[in-house]
Amino acid sequence: MKKYLYIYKATLVENLNYITNILLGFINFFVMMFVFLNLWEYIYSDNTQVINGYTMQQMIWYVLITEVLWFGSRNKILTQEISQDIKTGNIAYNINKPYNYVLYIVSKHLGEITIKLIMFIMVGIIIGVSFVGPIQNFNIMNVPFILLTVIFGVIINSILRIAISIISFWIEDSTPFHWVYDKMILVIGTLFPIEMFPEFIRPIIKCTPIFVVTYGPAKLIIDFSMKSFMNIFIAQILYLVISISIVSILYNKGVKKLNVNGG
Amino acid sequence: MSIIEVKNLNKKFKIKEKEKGIRGSIKSIIKPEYRTVSAVNDISFTVQQGEILAFIGPNGAGKSTTIKMLTGILYPSGGEIMVNGINPSKERKKLAYKIGTVFGQKEQLWTHLTPYDNFKFFGAIYDVPDNEIENRIQELKETFELQEFINTPVRNLSLGQRIRCEIVASLIHKPEILFLDEPTIGLDPVVKENIRKLIKKMNKELGTTIFLTSHDVGDIEKLCKRVIIVNKGKIIMDDTMSNLKYHYLDRKIVEVKLKEKVALNNEEGINIIKEKANGLKIEIDSKKKTIADVIKMLDTDKIIDMNISNIPLEDIITSIYKGAKVEVF
Numbered sequence: 001m002k003k004y005l006y007i008y009k010a011t012l013v014e015n016l017n018y019i020t021n022i023l024l025g026f027i028n029f030f031v032m033m034f035v036f037l038n039l040w041e042y043i044y045s046d047n048t049q050v051i052n053g054y055t056m057q058q059m060i061w062y063v064l065i066t067e068v069l070w071f072g073s074r075n076k077i078l079t080q081e082i083s084q085d086i087k088t089g090n091i092a093y094n095i096n097k098p099y100n101y102v103l104y105i106v107s108k109h110l111g112e113i114t115i116k117l118i119m120f121i122m123v124g125i126i127i128g129v130s131f132v133g134p135i136q137n138f139n140i141m142n143v144p145f146i147l148l149t150v151i152f153g154v155i156i157n158s159i160l161r162i163a164i165s166i167i168s169f170w171i172e173d174s175t176p177f178h179w180v181y182d183k184m185i186l187v188i189g190t191l192f193p194i195e196m197f198p199e200f201i202r203p204i205i206k207c208t209p210i211f212v213v214t215y216g217p218a219k220l221i222i223d224f225s226m227k228s229f230m231n232i233f234i235a236q237i238l239y240l241v242i243s244i245s246i247v248s249i250l251y252n253k254g255v256k257k258l259n260v261n262g263g
Numbered sequence: 264m265s266i267i268e269v270k271n272l273n274k275k276f277k278i279k280e281k282e283k284g285i286r287g288s289i290k291s292i293i294k295p296e297y298r299t300v301s302a303v304n305d306i307s308f309t310v311q312q313g314e315i316l317a318f319i320g321p322n323g324a325g326k327s328t329t330i331k332m333l334t335g336i337l338y339p340s341g342g343e344i345m346v347n348g349i350n351p352s353k354e355r356k357k358l359a360y361k362i363g364t365v366f367g368q369k370e371q372l373w374t375h376l377t378p379y380d381n382f383k384f385f386g387a388i389y390d391v392p393d394n395e396i397e398n399r400i401q402e403l404k405e406t407f408e409l410q411e412f413i414n415t416p417v418r419n420l421s422l423g424q425r426i427r428c429e430i431v432a433s434l435i436h437k438p439e440i441l442f443l444d445e446p447t448i449g450l451d452p453v454v455k456e457n458i459r460k461l462i463k464k465m466n467k468e469l470g471t472t473i474f475l476t477s478h479d480v481g482d483i484e485k486l487c488k489r490v491i492i493v494n495k496g497k498i499i500m501d502d503t504m505s506n507l508k509y510h511y512l513d514r515k516i517v518e519v520k521l522k523e524k525v526a527l528n529n530e531e532g533i534n535i536i537k538e539k540a541n542g543l544k545i546e547i548d549s550k551k552k553t554i555a556d557v558i559k560m561l562d563t564d565k566i567i568d569m570n571i572s573n574i575p576l577e578d579i580i581t582s583i584y585k586g587a588k589v590e591v592f
Binding site for chain 2: 095096
């Protein structure tokens with residue numbers, strides 16, 4: 001594990017050079033948040049206090065948290081670099097090292113997003129507190145549990161992304177699959193909580209990565225209960241085991257198909 | 264003792280074929296057609312421990328594919344490979360601890376980190392204990408003369424300095440074999456010479472076996488005692504460097520500057536390569552015609568200047584690639 005920690009640390013140090021890029025990334029985030037703050041304020045502007053169990057304050061915090069997780073953990077390594085490496089054969093220079101390639105990518109990814117995610121979390125808290133006030137009934141004692149689900153959510157998301165990218169061993173381009181995954185998480189997973197969807201569709205959404213990647217951690221922040229923590233955490237463990245198994249199988253099969261020409 | 268053993272190695276690639284135009288693109292989606300290309304075709308060789316071997320060939324000959332199979336990156340379609348007693352396709356990770364690789368055209372160092380941090384990083388990747396890493400860095404820093412720039416970020420280093428660091432990074436874990444793929448590409452002659460000197464020193468002091476591919480004849484000539492030439496996936500020559508040169512030593516190039524033009528005809532053993540004003544460039548097969556005979560034919564009184572040389576190694580190799588009789592260019 002020591003080597004993966006070293007990869008994580010080296011990437012983290014390398015990324016300290018890119019703080020300006022991260023700051024520029026906030027522009028998109030601010031526009032998105034401005035639109036949704038206005039939208040939900042308008043929807044709640046009549047006498048409605050609660051919609052499907054969410055107050056306006058909870059709703060805005062929900063969107064804010066999921067958007068922070070979304071923007072803060074986006075990374076080209078997972079969506080473009082792996083596919084590109086497979087297509088160009090550059091992956092050859094990584095797989096001849098004594099580490100597990102998938103763990104290497106996860107460590108590198110976590111190293112790249114740590115600073116970005118922390119900055120997004122801080123900015124998110126400032127926006128939330130200034131516009132709708134602190135989350136009601138938020139207990140600082142729950143933070144370790146919440147943090148665990150946030151970290152697990154980020155890791156599951158990265159492993160699923162790697163699984164999609166590894167498809168490049170078989171097809172020319174994995175971008176369309178990333179597009180579908182992006183839209184699923186962005187539209188269904190960040191803009192509205194699961195409770196906003198028709199009842200018959202909710203169990204289906206709960207089986208998708210949305211439940212463990214965005215909805216779960218955000219739900220625990222705005223409305224924590226030990227029962228929902230256990231539900232989400234167990235689902236995350238299951239997701240982790242399944243997604244790691246899928247990636248391992250795909251990777252081991254794919255690497256045998258590797259064609260590297262020249263150089 | 265053999266450190267690399269290759270027996271009847273094969274590698275076949277399936278390449279998608281596509282007809283031109285949109286129709287061709289659609290057809291290739293519905294009914295893709297493939298062509299099988301034999302990149303490496305039944306090759307066998309061994310490499311002894313401590314040897315410096317040149318593994319050369321024209322572009323597309325199969326040398327990179329062979330290196331990638333030896334290092335466990337590609338799976339062979341057939342045949343056997345043993346590198347340091349390990350089968351690369353079965354135990355790639357175990358083999359990685361025993362070998363080092365340097366690709367002249369590919370950076371493996373992290374550019375924002377200093378060489379020192381990179382070496383520490385590679386040490387951690389290869390599970391070298393902390394106290395050993397420091398000693399190893401000190402040792403290699405002196406061998407490769409890195410004192411001046413060991414704490415400068417890699418992105419600010421010159422190409423020559425970077426290649427030296429690339430080699431050091433691949434030696435951190437004391438590999439038994441070092442695979443060098445065009446290590447001097449893009450370097451100026453002075454830096455090239457320096458790198459060659461260091462590679463030789465490393466081979467002598469550390470006993471590292473070196474498997475080198477290069478298009479630079481200087482690398483091959485100055486470093487290697489043995490050369491394997493591959494073309495179209497097959498080994499077309501496996502011999503010592505001295506034998507390679509010896510076979511062609513009976514062919515000489517004679518360049519003469521004369522007072523006036525002398526008529527000399529192509530005859531057995533003499534091949535006029537260039538004739539310009541009062542100058543002549545002749546290739547002589549000394550088995551058939553002695554140099555003295557040729558000088559007599561030219562008339563010694565008319566000779567102003569004369570230069571006799573062996574056929575350049577580059578021309579020998581080029582002709583072997585072409586599978587033809589050696590021609591001088």
